[in-house]
Amino acid sequence: MKLQERDKKHLWHPLTQHKLHPETIAITKAKGCILHDEDGNEYIDAIASWYTCMYGHCNEYITNRVAAQMQQLDQIVFSGFTHEPAIKLSEALIKILPDNQNKIFFSDNGSTSVEIGIKMALQFHFNKGEKRNVLIAFEDGFHGDTFGSMSVSGLSVYNGPFEDFFLEVKRIPTPNGKNNDAILNTLNTIVKTNKVAGLVYEPLVQGAAAMKMYDSEGLNAILRFCKNHHIITVADEVMTGFGKTGKYFASDYIDTKPDIICLSKALTGGLVPMGLTTCSEDIYEAFYSDDIRKGLFHGHTYSANPLACTAALASIELLQSGTIQQNIKTIIASHKVFNEHIKAHPKVKSTRQIGIIFALDLNVEMKRYGNLRDKLFKHFLDHGVFLRPLGNTIYIQAPYVITKEQLEKVYRVIEDVLEII
Numbered sequence: 310m311k312l313q314e315r316d317k318k319h320l321w322h323p324l325t326q327h328k329l330h331p332e333t334i335a336i337t338k339a340k341g342c343i344l345h346d347e348d349g350n351e352y353i354d355a356i357a358s359w360y361t362c363m364y365g366h367c368n369e370y371i372t373n374r375v376a377a378q379m380q381q382l383d384q385i386v387f388s389g390f391t392h393e394p395a396i397k398l399s400e401a402l403i404k405i406l407p408d409n410q411n412k413i414f415f416s417d418n419g420s421t422s423v424e425i426g427i428k429m430a431l432q433f434h435f436n437k438g439e440k441r442n443v444l445i446a447f448e449d450g451f452h453g454d455t456f457g458s459m460s461v462s463g464l465s466v467y468n469g470p471f472e473d474f475f476l477e478v479k480r481i482p483t484p485n486g487k488n489n490d491a492i493l494n495t496l497n498t499i500v501k502t503n504k505v506a507g508l509v510y511e512p513l514v515q516g517a518a519a520m521k522m523y524d525s526e527g528l529n530a531i532l533r534f535c536k537n538h539h540i541i542t543v544a545d546e547v548m549t550g551f552g553k554t555g556k557y558f559a560s561d562y563i564d565t566k567p568d569i570i571c572l573s574k575a576l577t578g579g580l581v582p583m584g585l586t587t588c589s590e591d592i593y594e595a596f597y598s599d600d601i602r603k604g605l606f607h608g609h610t611y612s613a614n615p616l617a618c619t620a621a622l623a624s625i626e627l628l629q630s631g632t633i634q635q636n637i638k639t640i641i642a643s644h645k646v647f648n649e650h651i652k653a654h655p656k657v658k659s660t661r662q663i664g665i666i667f668a669l670d671l672n673v674e675m676k677r678y679g680n681l682r683d684k685l686f687k688h689f690l691d692h693g694v695f696l697r698p699l700g701n702t703i704y705i706q707a708p709y710v711i712t713k714e715q716l717e718k719v720y721r722v723i724e725d726v727l728e729i730i
């Protein structure tokens with residue numbers, strides 16, 4: 310029996326209504342930018358498997374290092390013990406993170422990295438004897454699927470059963486260059502009537518909101534407002550981190566640095582799961598005390614797993630290499646050329662790009678949206694490209710190692726799809 314059929318018996322997939330979408334594709338092998346399925350089809354992974362495998366699938370520089378680490382130390386409790394892979398990773402990260410970041414806290418995925426960011430923000434004030442219970446977040450943001458991170462995400466149709474149990478969150482629009490004064494007025498009103506502990510935000514690009522990009526000066530003004538009101542700023546760089554925007558971190562574009570940064574996805578180059586929450590010395594100091602209760606009593610069994618740390622360290626070395634830095638520049642330039650070519654197409658409503666992230670909105674009636682999205686997705690796969698449209702947005706976030714020919718093919722299937730809608 311095919312894997313596709315055996316899958317149906319016991320497996321329950323994420324973000325899937327199985328009655329409406331019963332079919333899966335069984336991937337048997339992945340190398341570089343190419344996915345192979347059980348029927349012998351090949352697909353270019355143009356979204357790097359949700360932006361994780363940025364150095365290509367099964368990258369040997371990473372897998373060899375992890376294989377060696379496997380012979381040395383596999384797993385160890387990270388409370389009371391430490392190890393070289395975690396220490397080396399912390400040293401490498403601190404070198405590339407914004408200057409104010411100084412401490413690193415481990416977890417397992419993007420949602421937990423945000424969850425911990427939220428707990429740090431709430432407990433920071435608690436430890437200082439101030440009860441602050443409200444968070445601020447952008448409309449349309451996405452921060453993960455655990456309760457804290459769901460709470461700060463834009464209300465979605467999928468969250469219905471849980472909304473009554475959310476943390477208290479006030480929402481503001483993303484800055485667009487024209488609404489900055491209005492946003493600051495709203496913030497002023499919010500702080501007058503609420504005890505605000507923190508702001509959680511995706512810097513410059515909202516991934517799940519279909520790669521929505523927004524104004525950096527407006528964001529800077531919001532972050533400055535937060536600093537002035539002792540509101541802890543938590544930058545969710547789970548998607549934007551590690552070179553996607555053309556700099557190591559999206560926060561590098563903004564003068565005011567966040568107090569806390571959440572990382573995952575490309576952190577380990579897609580080899581194994583890991584999340585990180587980093588913070589400034591100021592945050593850490595609020596927890597450093599003779600009083601044991603002021604500590605951050607949060608921990609996951611696999612915190613700082615040595616194999617994950619090794620994968621992350623090897624990934625950061627690749628990111629810093631001349632080859633990858635050059636690849637990033639080449640992809641950025643290539644997207645710009647494609648954009649010039651495609652932006653005036655009558656089926657294209659708008660395009661946007663930051664770094665290697667390119668997105669295009671289709672000029673189509675929204676009522677066709679559900680079926681149209683499935684039609685596009687299938688068209689891309691039938692033509693050997695894995696792209697996952699979000700509503701009427703098609704976006705590319707390909708591995709940094711994508712070849713010129715592969716990237717040309719991705720552009721071509723997008724251009725071709727415009728003819729069938």
Ligand SMILES: *Cc1c(COP(=O)(O)O)cnc(C)c1O
Pocket residue numbers: 418419420421423451452453454511516517545546547548549573574
């Ligand atoms: C994917 C994502 C998350 C959640 O990460 P998981 O590892 O899926 O839990 C959080 N924030 C952002 C910005 C993301 O893109």
